[in-house]
Amino acid sequence: MLDAYNTIVHMLERLHRHFLDVLRAELRRMNVNDINAVQALLLSNIGDQDVVIRDLKDRGYYHGSNVSYNIKKLTEFGYIHQERAEHDRRATQLRLTDKGMELCHAIRDLQNRLAESLNTDAGATEGELRKADEVLQKLERTWTDYIRYGR
Numbered sequence: 001m002l003d004a005y006n007t008i009v010h011m012l013e014r015l016h017r018h019f020l021d022v023l024r025a026e027l028r029r030m031n032v033n034d035i036n037a038v039q040a041l042l043l044s045n046i047g048d049q050d051v052v053i054r055d056l057k058d059r060g061y062y063h064g065s066n067v068s069y070n071i072k073k074l075t076e077f078g079y080i081h082q083e084r085a086e087h088d089r090r091a092t093q094l095r096l097t098d099k100g101m102e103l104c105h106a107i108r109d110l111q112n113r114l115a116e117s118l119n120t121d122a123g124a125t126e127g128e129l130r131k132a133d134e135v136l137q138k139l140e141r142t143w144t145d146y147i148r149y150g151r
Contacts, residue, residue, distance in 0.1 A: 008135075008139065012136075019041075020037040020038065020041070021037070022110075022114070023037035023040050023041060023107070023110075024036070024037045026040075026106070026107070026110050027040055030103075030106060032103065034077045035073065035074065035077060035079065038066075038070060039070050039073060039074055039079075040103060040107060041107075042056070042067070042070055042071075042074065043074065043079055043080070043096060043100050043103055043104050043107070044104055044107045044108070046080070046094060046095075046096055046100075046104070047096070047104055048096070048101065048104075050093050050094070050095050051093070051094045051095075052091045052092065052093055052094070053067060053068070053071060053091070053092050053094060054091060056094075071092075071094065074100070078097055078099050078100075079096065079097060079099055079100035079103065080094050080095070080096060080097060080100055081094070081095050081096075081097050082094055083095075
């Protein structure tokens with residue numbers, strides 16, 4: 001069990017780095033030079049929702065000052081619009097601009113192509129992906145419980 005667990009942990013780290021490499025390659029292909037892969041991923045995770053910065057952190061996608069820095073850069077380059085939330089003037093509401101939505105749609109198209117390729121070229125089935133998702137959710141729950149409750 002320990003060997004399989006360690007393999008999965010190392011695979012998760014490699015997959016995240018590879019996914020950022022995929023996003024970097026797609027940004028280059030699209031001649032998008034003003035943002036990086038992490039910022040593109042942030043746009044993709046915001047999507048067509050109005051999101052409060054705190055929600056991005058709470059979802060576990062981003063940590064600390066990184067999200068603030070990336071939001072600042074995305075706003076400077078015209079991908080995100082920020083405004084104070086009406087229900088809580090201390091919170092900042094984020095919404096993608098048209099430029100941000102265009103890139104978000106391009107990333108979604110990329111994801112669709114990659115999913116199709118995984119099926120047709122690699123022979124992965126939807127059932128296999130669902131089983132992998134189940135295992136990863138159990139791993140996430142185990143780690144979350146450890147963080148919250150310790151041993």
